[in-house]
Amino acid sequence: MNVQIDYDSLAGASQEWRDLGELMDDTADRLSSATPGVFAPSVRGAAAAFLSAWQGFARDSAGVANGLADALELNVDDQRAVDDVVRDGFDFLLGPAG
Template sequence: MSDGYGVTAGSIPLTTEQWRSLQELMVATQDGLAAESPSGFAPSVRGAAATFLAAWTGYAGESSTLADGFVRALGSTDSLYGRTDALSEVELGRLDGRLGPAR
């Protein structure tokens, strides 16, 4: 039966890296927009350009924060899966020892 999400323990590191790349891209975008000046625009649109740059600098920052949240959450999930797998391996090993010698 499918869980409907298509997420496996093996796909989490790849997905984490994709979110990390997006987060880095959003930081670069935020920095790039913040470095721009509306002074190159005609005086009649300079105010609108400044508003645009400020708004989109903020949107890129918010997107970076959201992507970073996904990176951290996926990292925690990956770590939890690893600990759970290790514990399961130990417990199954103990169970195997209780069954007696191999025949």
């Protein structure tokens, strides 16, 4: 069985998840700075609840995205370590080049 992993693709995917996490953090910050005071008094409570809920969803989403980025990065590190051990084992068995 031959498994080939494209490390650059995994690293790129990790960075995209990391970027998404930053975007969601920025979104949460913007929602936290929004004020329900611009709404009519009759809907301010609902507007505050809406902003608070969506701020929480954005923070949660940022956490998920960053967790996926971390997992992909760890996977790449682990796969590279395995590849290094296998390569070094074959080099040892084959002896010096030349």
